[in-house]
Amino acid sequence: MVKEHLVAPDVLVNLKAIRGMDQIDTQRGGVKIGGLITLDNLSRDQRIRKEYTVLAEAAEKVGTPQIRNAGTLAGNVCQRPWCWYFRNGFPCLKNGGNICFSASGENQLHAIFGGGPSYIVHPPIPLRH
Numbered sequence: 001m002v003k004e005h006l007v008a009p010d011v012l013v014n015l016k017a018i019r020g021m022d023q024i025d026t027q028r029g030g031v032k033i034g035g036l037i038t039l040d041n042l043s044r045d046q047r048i049r050k051e052y053t054v055l056a057e058a059a060e061k062v063g064t065p066q067i068r069n070a071g072t073l074a075g076n077v078c079q080r081p082w083c084w085y086f087r088n089g090f091p092c093l094k095n096g097g098n099i100c101f102s103a104s105g106e107n108q109l110h111a112i113f114g115g116g117p118s119y120i121v122h123p124p125i126p127l128r129h
């Protein structure tokens with residue numbers, strides 16, 4: 001958006017300059033995963049593949065190789081949920097209304113596993129809706 005002159009922020013913080021934030025460290029029986037790790041590197045890490053297999057499998061299923069090479073774990077977790085109605089401002093449950101339009105509307109890309117009230121797709125890492 002900056003490159004296309006759509007926004008002109010006074011300050012821009014480059015998170016990628018923070019050293020070590022793309023690393024995975026073993027800590028007290030678990031792992032600490034830096035938010036700047038790419039989805040591709042996360043899915044290929046041998047510790048994650050062995051001990052947190054579902055996380056590696058989820059990361060390697062995201063989008064395309066280009067997306068996984070550029071997209072980071074933190075960016076994926078923090079992305080806005082995918083729903084055509086929500087993103088276009090329809091007054092659905094998530095936008096403060098009292099109906100989920102996707103239940104009977106445009107829902108080809110939604111995650112309909114057993115019921116709502118909202119059927120939005122989430123990033124691989126489960127978030128509360």
Ligand SMILES: Cc1cc2nc3c(=O)[nH]c(=O)nc-3n(C[C@H](O)[C@H](O)[C@H](O)COP(=O)(O)OP(=O)(O)OC[C@H]3O[C@@H](n4cnc5c(N)ncnc54)[C@H](O)[C@@H]3O)c2cc1C
Nearest residue numbers: 015035061062063067070071072074075076078079123124
């Ligand atoms: C074609 C396409 C297909 C896709 N398919 C899938 C899919 O199948 N499954 C899926 O889950 N996702 C999918 N995505 C979404 C994709 O995974 C995310 O857009 C990507 O992971 C975002 O990562 P990013 O590092 O580019 O974050 P950005 O887009 O740069 O940021 C996303 C948000 O996170 C915040 N953020 C980023 N990094 C940090 C940080 N270190 N700390 C705090 N906040 C941060 C940003 O401020 C912003 O609000 C797809 C995207 C595209 C374009």
Ligand code: SF4
Nearest residue numbers: 083092100118119120
């Ligand atoms: S799934 Fe339904 S309630 Fe959730 S954001 Fe989409 S339209 Fe709104």
